Amino acid sequence: MTWDPRGKVAVVTGASSGIGDATVRRLAGVGMVVYAAARRTDRLEALAAELPGVVPHTADVTDQDAVDALAARVRDERGVCHALVNNAGIGGGVFNGRDDLDDALRTLDVNLGGVVRCMAAFADLLEAGAPSRVVNVASVAGKLGIGPAAYAASKFGVVGFSEALALSWRSRGITVCQLNPGYIETEGFTQAQIKRTPLGRLVGQPDIVADAVADVLASGRTERTVPTFYRAFVTLRHLAPPVYTAIARRMARSGGTRD
Structure with a gap:
């Protein structure tokens, strides 16, 4: 059965810039009612003023009360949620010891804890909207473990959480997808380090x-890597670990940074 997005209700976190902003625009463009959630109210309101069908809602995914309030609003105003896109995330920094602990825990809380909180808050609404979709924006870093350690750990967590729920929530009519982008240039991830190397040509928008x-919402896929060619790196990691490690050690991000 074709999953028709027109008139369906979506919630997108991290919606004030980058992938979140682009996703809100894409989903609103195909006729969805989109609740755009993030911390920066001014940007959300500007987005809503530009795009009919976008509902701005200020929320921090590390605050369970704020996430519950978002779910309560969607329940009161729409009664269901057909698509939840967990996109909110931060990059984190190098992890060398005790001085970096707070940054690491914050990264884990936003990137992984935020996904868990949102899925807990919206589970019943997603079931009410079945067949429904969850798209958890993870990362190729959640498959390879290179770059800032806490960021990689958080994305590995999102991948595992998504994979497990893709199995256990299927009977509820909810499809859970792990979406793994490669290097994407955004306000929070400028990819300046990568762009100074020959790999800069791999940076996407x-x-x-x-x-x-939009594609996985329509298709119901449970895993997607974008751009697709990054799957080759993941395959190399599993089929030829020594070769992968030799290559990874030559990359700038093997030092645990992303700047």
């Missing part, structure tokens, strides 16, 4: 991830 979100 948020629109290609937004298109992938």
Whole structure:
């Protein structure tokens, strides 16, 4: 059965810039009612003023009360949620010891804890809207473990959480997808470090991830890598670990940074 997005209700976190902003635009463009959630109210209101069908809602995904309030609003105003896109995330920094602990825990809380909180808050609404979709924006870093350690750990967590729920929530009519972007240039992830190397040509823009979100909503896929060629790196990691490690050690991000 074709999943028709027109008139369906979507919630997108991290919606004030980058992949979130592009995703809101893409979903609103195909006729969805989109609750755009993030911390920066001014940007959300500007987005809503530009795009009919976008509902701005200020929320921090590390605050359970704020996430519950978002779910309560969607319940009161729409009664269901057909699509939840967990996109809110931060990059984190190098982890060398005790001085970096707070940054690491914050990264884990936003990137992984935020996904868990949102899925807990919206589970019943998603079931009410079945067949419904969850798209958790993870990362190729959640498959390879290179770059800032806490960021990689958080994305590995999102991948595992998504994979497990893709199995256990299927009977509820809810499809859970792990969407794994490669290097994407955004306000929070400028990719300046990568762009100084020959790999700079691999850096993509948020629109290609937004298109992938729309695609997995329609198709019901449970895993997607974007751009697709990054799957080769993941395959190499599992089939030829020594070769992968030799290559990874030569990359700038093997030092645990992303700047």
